[in-house]
Amino acid sequence: MADWIMWLVAAGVLVALELFSGTFYLLMVAIGALAGALMAFLRVDLPGQMLAAAIVGIVATVLLRRSRYGKTAGADAQRDPNINLDIGQTVQVTHWVDGAARVMYRGALWDVELAPGAEARGGMFTIREVRGSTLIVAG
Amino acid sequence: MDITFGSVTLVILIVALVFVFKTINVVPQQHAWVVERLGKYHATLGPGLNIVVPFIDRIAYKHILKEIPLDVPSQVCITKDNTQLQVDGILYFQVTDAMRASYGSSNYVAAITQLAQTTLRSVIGRMELDKTFEERDHINTAVVNAIDESAANWGVKVLRYEIKDLTPPADILHAMQAQITAERGKRALIAASEGRKQEQINIATGEREASIARSEGEMQAAINRAQGEAAAITAIAEATAGALRQVGAAIEQPGGVEAVNLRVAEQYVDAFGRLAKTNNTLIVPANLGDMSSLIATAMQVVKTQQPERTLVRPNT
Numbered sequence: 402m403a404d405w406i407m408w409l410v411a412a413g414v415l416v417a418l419e420l421f422s423g424t425f426y427l428l429m430v431a432i433g434a435l436a437g438a439l440m441a442f443l444r445v446d447l448p449g450q451m452l453a454a455a456i457v458g459i460v461a462t463v464l465l466r467r468s469r470y471g472k473t474a475g476a477d478a479q480r481d482p483n484i485n486l487d488i489g490q491t492v493q494v495t496h497w498v499d500g501a502a503r504v505m506y507r508g509a510l511w512d513v514e515l516a517p518g519a520e521a522r523g524g525m526f527t528i529r530e531v532r533g534s535t536l537i538v539a540g
Numbered sequence: 541m542d543i544t545f546g547s548v549t550l551v552i553l554i555v556a557l558v559f560v561f562k563t564i565n566v567v568p569q570q571h572a573w574v575v576e577r578l579g580k581y582h583a584t585l586g587p588g589l590n591i592v593v594p595f596i597d598r599i600a601y602k603h604i605l606k607e608i609p610l611d612v613p614s615q616v617c618i619t620k621d622n623t624q625l626q627v628d629g630i631l632y633f634q635v636t637d638a639m640r641a642s643y644g645s646s647n648y649v650a651a652i653t654q655l656a657q658t659t660l661r662s663v664i665g666r667m668e669l670d671k672t673f674e675e676r677d678h679i680n681t682a683v684v685n686a687i688d689e690s691a692a693n694w695g696v697k698v699l700r701y702e703i704k705d706l707t708p709p710a711d712i713l714h715a716m717q718a719q720i721t722a723e724r725g726k727r728a729l730i731a732a733s734e735g736r737k738q739e740q741i742n743i744a745t746g747e748r749e750a751s752i753a754r755s756e757g758e759m760q761a762a763i764n765r766a767q768g769e770a771a772a773i774t775a776i777a778e779a780t781a782g783a784l785r786q787v788g789a790a791i792e793q794p795g796g797v798e799a800v801n802l803r804v805a806e807q808y809v810d811a812f813g814r815l816a817k818t819n820n821t822l823i824v825p826a827n828l829g830d831m832s833s834l835i836a837t838a839m840q841v842v843k844t845q846q847p848e849r850t851l852v853r854p855n856t
Contacts, residue, residue: 425589426564430557448549455549455556462560466591478584478638484572485605485636509684509699512692531636533644534688534697 404450408438429465433458480530490528492538497521511536562594572638574601584638601642607634607699610649614705615657617664619672623712625664628705629683631656633698640695648694652687656701659686669708676703805835 412434419427436457440450482488492506492513500515515521516529516539526538566589567573573585576598585592585599592599614628633652635641645651663682664672672679683701691698708716790796 424564424566426560429560429564433553433556433560448546451546451549451553455553458556458560462563462591465564465589470589478572478586481584481586483588484584484586484638486570487636507699509697510681510688511697512688533637533640533692533695535692 403441404447405438405441408434408441408450408454412438425465426462429458429461432461479532485531487528487531487536491525492528492536493524494526494538495523506536513538515539559594563591565590565592565599570605572603572605572635573599574603574638574642576600581639581643601638603635603638603641605635605638607632610653612653612656612660612701615661617661619664619667619669621668623669624709625669625672626705626707627660627664627703628707629656629660629701629703631698632700632702633696635695636697637695640693642695644693644695648691648696651694652691652696652698655687655690656683656698659683660701669712672706679703801835801839804839808835 412431415427415431415434419425419431433454433456437450437454440453445453478484480488487507490506492504492511494502494504494513496502497515500521502513503510504513505511512535513526514532514535514537516537519526519539522540524540526540528536529539530537565573565585567585567587569587571587573590575582575585575592577583577593578596579598582597610631610633612629612631614626617625617627619625631652635648641648660679660683663679667675667679680701680703684698687698687701791800
């Protein structure tokens with residue numbers, strides 16, 4: 402069997418596995434395998450095919466990182482509403498003691514601290530950050 | 541040379557595969573992966589596609605940010621009144637800060653479990669047995685607050701602590717059962733005695749009302765009878781008066797006095813006749829032989845009465 406058919410079979414299997422796993426890296430490896438198939442079709446020898454597959458896989462990953470889907474890890478995880486669903490929710494604070502309070506939220510009592518610059522008054526506050534088990538709120 | 545170059549390209553392919561595997565990370569929703577860069581905390585990966593720099597970045601911890609129910613092993617607590625109590629609880633907690641959950645405590649599950657158990661022991665130690673059944677809310681709040689105070693740096697939030705089971709020793713359970721049974725028995729006796737009391741009140745009231753009604757009836761009957769008798773006496777008196785009036789009128793007719801005399805004499809003789817029949821003792825007038833003088837005596841009585849009657853008549 403020709404090498405390029407082997408590469409194509411490998412790429413197809415990887416894409417199928419990718420559909421099951423829902424991760425992204427198998428797709429990148431499949432793109433590399435397609436490049437290997439192209440090299441084999443162009444009668445390049447086996448080391449050249451493997452080299453092409455490796456380089457294309459890495460390049461595809463780097464391009465993915467540059468694309469709008471790829472994001473690098475940010476350091477502000479404590480403020481990310483995708484990580485912590487409490488961020489952006491509102492709590493009712495009746496009174497403050499030195500910029501701190503204890504309020505009922507989601508059926509439990511939570512420690513609440515006032516974000517820098519926010520005014521300490523009674524009313525509704527929005528959760529901006531979760532630090533440990535303390536909610537940092539601002540008006 | 542050929543074989544060597546082929547081996548090198550194979551190694552490059554394998555390295556490329558590992559590079560791709562390690563670089564691309566897809567984090568599911570409500571998960572947080574902690575990335576260390578050269579051994580130092582670098583970032584927390586949120587849900588979605590994440591690309592890290594291989595070789596220098598390492599995924600060190602993977603946390604689930606969902607609320608987790610955690611079974612706290614059952615423990616024996618001693619209440620204020622020295623009763624042993626088997627307590628079984630369930631703790632609901634959630635990782636709120638993946639970074640602190642990774643580095644704040646070596647094992648946050650063990651930490652919150654142990655703290656929940658020790659706090660529970662101290663809270664129950666301040667209560668009497670009867671209170672522990674009623675004040676579950678208080679126990680829950682006390683445990684949650686105690687964990688909150690300590691767990692600020694553990695990155696976890698304990699939302700609830702619920703007591704699943706409070707089991708006192710068997711003999712205490714029996715005593716409680718006996719107490720409840722006795723309490724029910726007491727209530728039954730009180731209810732029965734109240735029933736009897738009400739019954740007697742009802743009977744007495746009924747008798748009283750019956751007596752009143754009966755006496756009123758008797759009173760009415762007596763009044764009616766008395767009025768009847770009075771009417772009868774009046775009627776008899778009137779009838780007698782009428783009869784006497786007729787007799788008087790009859791006496792005033794010619795020969796009336798003689799008729800009276802005759803009547804008196806008849807009755808006198810008659811009376812003597814009856815005396816003789818009914819009694820063993822015989823009453824005899826002193827001068828039985830002188831019947832004419834006897835009649836004369838009776839006549840004398842009539843005669844003496846006559847002038848008075850003539851005097852009285854015009855008035856009647």
